[in-house]
Amino acid sequence: MEFFLVTLLNSLSYGLLLFMLSSGLTLIFSMMGVLNFAHASFYMLGAYFAYQTGLHVGFWPALFLAPLIVGGFGAATERFGLRTVHKFGHVAELLFTFGLAYVIEEVVHLIWGRAPVDYRIPAQLDFTLFTLYTTQYPAYRGFMMLVSVGMLLALYLVLTRTRIGLVIQASLTHPDMVESLGHNVPRVFMLVFAGGAALAGLAGVIGGNAFITEPGMATAVGSIVFVVVVFGGMGSLAGAFLASLIIGGIQTFSVALDYSILDILGKVGINVASTSAWHGLWSITISQTAPVMPYLLMVLMLIVRPRGLMGTRES
């Protein structure tokens, strides 16, 4: 029970972090039809900027500054990069973000080196929030959840209750109409791109010190976020939310479970000889399969329901 509850809390905080990433990706995708390969790179930049600004001004100002810088960077990417490439079609746009991810990783190598940087949890949050049975639950995890949920609420309110949110929603489906009503749709696109990048940056700020801040972090989380978006249904925010929690849960639980089929067979009294050709296969533990799980899940989803959990259209 203790194991289950702690893992559940961990998977919740991880899932919410995934949603901060996938929500920006989904918004950008449904608005501009662009799958932003550099999205996870913005996450990485958020962590590195927070580390760097944190050295000078401390964690709390960095929490606000880093996402702003990343957002500005995102706006510039849209304005000077994507908008130029837009006329060449979606493949070119996609490949542009792919190349950008490549360049960002190299620039991070250039500035901060290849080894992980020492980006730490602030001392004010480095205490035990509560003790569950015997496990001490760190306050920072709670803080992460708080920020994610706060962001989620803010996003919801902005999209449904404010004027700019309504314009954004209208531009998703009827860009021409919105334009003829006198709104600057390209600027709305730029805003959404910057907002999505800032969200990813914020996720990087709070995720970078909880996990690890290194040049490989973008690729590590990038493909998981894609899985989340496909699994939840392309362009569906609610789907992305559900998928984030599911994938987060599966990843966290499967890492923690150190059983193999062999153990289970052993429990029911079947022993496989270690010389048998199948011994190697059966002895793979669930935690060893953890990296494959999300992708396997995605492939299964595509076979039974190609449009994903909440997707509305086929492509």
Added chain:
Amino acid sequence: MLTETDIRHLGRSASTSSVLTPRRIVFWVAVALIFAGLPLIFTQSFALSMLSQMGIAIIFALSYNMLLGQTGLLSFGHAVYFGLGAFFCAHALNLIGAEKLWFPVTLVPLIGGVAGLVFGLLFGFVTTRRAGTPFAMISLGIAEMVAASALMFTAFFGGEGGIATNRAVGKAFLGVSYGPQIQVYYLIAGWCLVAMIAMFALTWTPLGRMANAVRDNPERARFVGYNTTRVRWLMMSLASFFAGIGGGLAAINYEIVTAETLGLVASGNVVLMAFIGGIGQFWGPIIGAVLVTLLQSALSNYTQAWLLYFGLFFLVIIMFSPGGIANLITLHKPVWNARLVQRLVPSYVIAAIAGAVMLAGFFALIEMIYHYEAKETSSKAFSYFGLILDPMQARYWIGTAIVLLVGMALVYGVRRVVGRAWENLTVELQQKGAV
């Protein structure tokens, strides 16, 4: 939109030209002669292994273009089939070496091809149900899945160390044992030629033509009664077949196959090759494969920042010439035919000088940063095209910045020169009736 005359024109060009025109035969014979003659010119062992690498890259990039260029499928997981082909070939070579299997080494790449085909059929069944962006994401997911499994199933993939093999197995046939690199080069060149011709011929088959239709307008393709999913699936399987052949050759060439061979970096690399070369022309990826292989081995000898330059080069191509280098070449064809190239040369020279100044400053700045961050403590000075730059002294930073700014100002000043030369030329070409 195609007009009726366009359609009639297309129909004529497709029906009257066969694959084996005399011109094409001459062309392929010339390619074969070049392949045969290259090792006589480049005799160093370094050049020979690079040529072998290029041959493999050409097969891989061309097979990738069957997906992206011809069927419109942007795959981020094509190295999966290349890598699986390589692993199967490595195991086949080991079995031949242990005398558990009899198979001529010359034909071992075919095993890789079949492996690629089988996995292409398997994974393609899932992935080709969707096109466009979803396909790209799913191919990435499959690639991640296979890459993660490769570290899980250590018996087959050899874990971190990979699978080592020995190509000089079996009986030598007519003195060909595949021990020396030169014999391996000719094996690769032979397979490369065969694969190139086969892939080119495929573009002229009904399947190849339908692939183009599915790429351009899937709805119409469905209307005329074709199953677009099946066309995509077939093309993907065939592309995987050729990728597997490339992988098999890689196993023979390097005599070791690691999980990196089927990883995401390898998959990304082939996207870069095909796109830099140009996906709109059949021969575009060949240029890309040769150029990228050359850059990767040449640049990495000179600078640590080569991946950054490489990425930036890719971005520049996408932003300014999305048809790749091949498109730049075809753009000049009418000008060349009208014998007006000399009219463009002055503007190109001006632009090249301005660009060179800017790039010199930019590269110097990047190199300064790299050397500034470097670990060595005694001296961080380095040689830059014969100049000694020291990132610990401010004057070098100022000098570099000045060169960069001057270069940027020059580029800004002459940014319209090339465009204006082209405009003038277009008018003249139209008057001559060459366009």
